[in-house]
Structure formats: C-alpha cells, structure tokens
Amino acid sequence: MKSDQYTLCDIVEQLESQSCNTPVIAMWVDIEDEKSEMPLHQHQHGQLVYALKGGVRCQLPQSTLIVPPQCAVWIPSGVMHSIHTTANAQVCYLFIHPSVSSLPKAGCTLSIAPLVRELILNLSMQPHQYSPDSALGRKALVLLEELAQMPIEHLSLVTPDEPRLQKIAKHLFNHPADRRTLAEWGTKVAMSERSLARLFKHETGMTFGRWRQQLHLIIAMHQLSNDSSVQSVADYLGYQSVTAFITMFKKAVGKPPAQYFSSLNQMDNHNLDKAS
Template structure:
C-alpha cells in the first residue's frame, strides 16, 4: 500500500510554521512512500514497530524509540511495518544545530513525549502560542540527542552494489570475503581494499551493520532472539548475543526492554 494513501493531503512545506508534525498508524500491510524530497528536514520516530528509510545510498533502520534525521531536500522513501505507530517531525532548515547529514538519533523519553504531544495539537499554531513555546523546548532538547550507527551503506560501484543487494536478500549468507572475491573474479585483497575505499569500514563491519539493522527491525516487531539469530545465520544464539552486545553495549532483550 502506498504510504501517501494514509495522509494524501499533507504537505509539510505548505505550513509557514517552522516545525510541524504528523502521527501515522500502519495498517495490516507494509506501507511505503515513493522517493520524494521536501524543503523541511524530517525526523522519523518509531513509537511502535519500525520504519526503514532509503536515503541516498543507504538503508537506515528506525528501531522503536529511535529516530532517523533526513536533512532538507534529501531524496528518501519510508517503509512502515504493519501496525506501526510513527511520528513525523518536519523542521525548517533555518533552525540551527541540527545534523547536516542523515543519521540515526537516540531519543530521550522527554523528547519522545514532547513529539507525541505536539502531534496531538493543531499544526497551524501562532508564533507566540503555547504550542510555539512547546516547539522551542523540543528543539532545544532535540539538538542534544546522540547519534547511532543504524544504517547499511549501499555503494554505487557495480560489484559492491551487487554484493550489498545479495547480503540484503540473504542476510544469513556466511560466505567469506575470499568467497565473495572469487564470485567477482578478483583477489580477496582487492575486494577488501574496494570495500574499505567505498564504504569506509571493513567487510566484516559492513555486514555487521546490516545484521544490526535487521536484528533491530525484527526484535522491534516481537521476534525472539533465537529466531533472529537463525535468520541471520549465526551458529548459536550465544554467538549472536555476543555480537549484539559487543556492537550495542547490551544483550538484545535488555537493549529492547530499556524502552
């Protein structure tokens, strides 16, 4: 189902207010917008379920109680899981101290509640109104939120683009860098150097970022740790938990339950 069907008349750029918001509830099927852009930057906050954002050359995961920031005029699409609850915050690019590049933000309980409250109010508020004061507090807090690495970069380079799509299609594929290099008729060293040059991290780290994206997506949707471990091709649940804890600092259940 096209996501536009859920809010066909909403255009954030038609509002003179510097910040406007919108709350969406997913249906019984996954919803997605076509690629688009707008003058206002966009913050996508998942209250329940998850959102996957395709932004430029990467896939960005919005796990529950985190948010993705998309700057002004950056082309993107948003895919919302069934039964998700999502808040969209549209922010004028003139507001200072917001990230200049797309990123994932950890959202504090205070900021989350401020956004939720704003979505319940009329969006055509006056400059000196109580809603405008609420927006001032929200922006003051939002710029303090720390960033996270919940994205999976997709390079334009033909061979790495094919490799990225293959990893997305089969996240349980455990082929080594050498095995992938053989498929592209190149040496392991050459492929390793190409990945580092195009993505900025090692092959293992790159694939690990995809696993974190998928793991958070599935855990936010209620999948068990064992099921996620199997879907990602880990030899054991303990191996997956070790990887998850090393990457995000907490085991999966504790990480998800903190919200």
C-alpha cells in the first residue's frame, strides 16, 4: 500500500468503524522514497507499529519510542501519538480491539519473536473482515496471546513536563551534539546545577547524563535504520571518535552497531523473502 498520511488515517478510521467484532486488523504499508510523518492522532483500537524494514519513531505525550527493524511499538487505545518513518521503510500496522488486548497499559517498544513475525505477516495479507470463530479468527487470538509475552525493549525516552526541562530537551533533540554541562544549562534556565539535577531526576527518573545518552541511542537507532553510516551518526551526535560512539552503543544494546543491524537485516531479508 502506498504511504499517504491522510489516506492511511482515513482507511484506519473506516476499518475501526467496521470492525467492532474483529479482534485484530493488520495492514502492510510501503513507505516511498521520502520520509513519512503522521501528525498527532489517536485510535479507538490499540495500535502495534511493526518495522519490517527501515526505522520508525513514535512520539507519545510523555515519551519517545524507537522502532528499529524487527521490533514493534505498542500504543494503547486512545493515546495521542505521531509516527515518523524513514524513507523506503516497510511497516505493518496492527489495530487491536481494546476488549481483547492484554498488552501493557502504557506505550512501549517490544521485541518480536519469529513466530509472532510470521503471524503478523500472514494476517497482513488476509481480509480485514472475518469471524472471530473462523480459522483466521483463531489465528488472530494466538497472535494476541503471543504478543502479550513479548519482552519490552528499553528503547524509549521520557519527555519532561516541566517547561524549562522541555526547552532543554527540545534543543538537545534538534542539536544532539550540544555538549553543555548541567551547570551551563542551569545558567541558561536560571537554576542552580543542584536544583536542575534534582528536577531532571524527578521528571524523567534519570540523571541528566543518562537521559542524554538515551537520547543519543534513540537518534542513533533511527538514523542507522535509515542506512546512515556509523561515522556520520557519531559526528552528528558530537562524539570525538567513532570508537567512543560504538562503546556507548554496545553498552546500551549489547552489540556494536554493525553487528546489531546485521543480525536484524538477516532476519528482515528472510522474512521478506518468505512474504513474497
């Protein structure tokens, strides 16, 4: 399906209005050459955004969630969100009826197991209308049971509510190479370093340094999913060397960038070959 934010929203709205008795609706969307963005919106159903290829970033009211290939973001029913997709991405959207969902109450990033991938791909190629007691309906219920067991990946970033912290967070999201210290930011927003540190920890649950590192990981995942080089990402984030960036990345996810994305691409190519 061609990616068009208005057409996609219209299709989803129509599907939701016609699917009161359908537990899961699946839709495969191919993003064209340009990046895609769906502005703030919400759904009656819970939404799972599964990245087959490329990267997806979801902005929720109090957090930013990243979706590298072979992971998915879960967005509960009624939660406002926007979706940013890299160019040439392939994404599966699942819309899950609130009455049958046992997924988390808050938005999160999920790791997707091979069985769940195959069920998602299969369902995305089936009719949207089906009986809950049909073979397809039973398959959808198996998918829901398996989804509820998927582990949560720590690929999210808490967005502070406090206006001064929001100002800092917005600036660093747009200029991640800015290496100003907490004391320098305190001068900028008329707060002492100690007070700013306490406020940041209270608002985000992290120290300022840990929050900024998580921001760098989120941005790196999104750019690397779009085939940016490790060197260019390290430069964009302001690391003095590629080695320093790789060390941060490996500490966060357990693998250096090349190995991490190579393993994802191998699974990605395998699944796309099977789907075709």
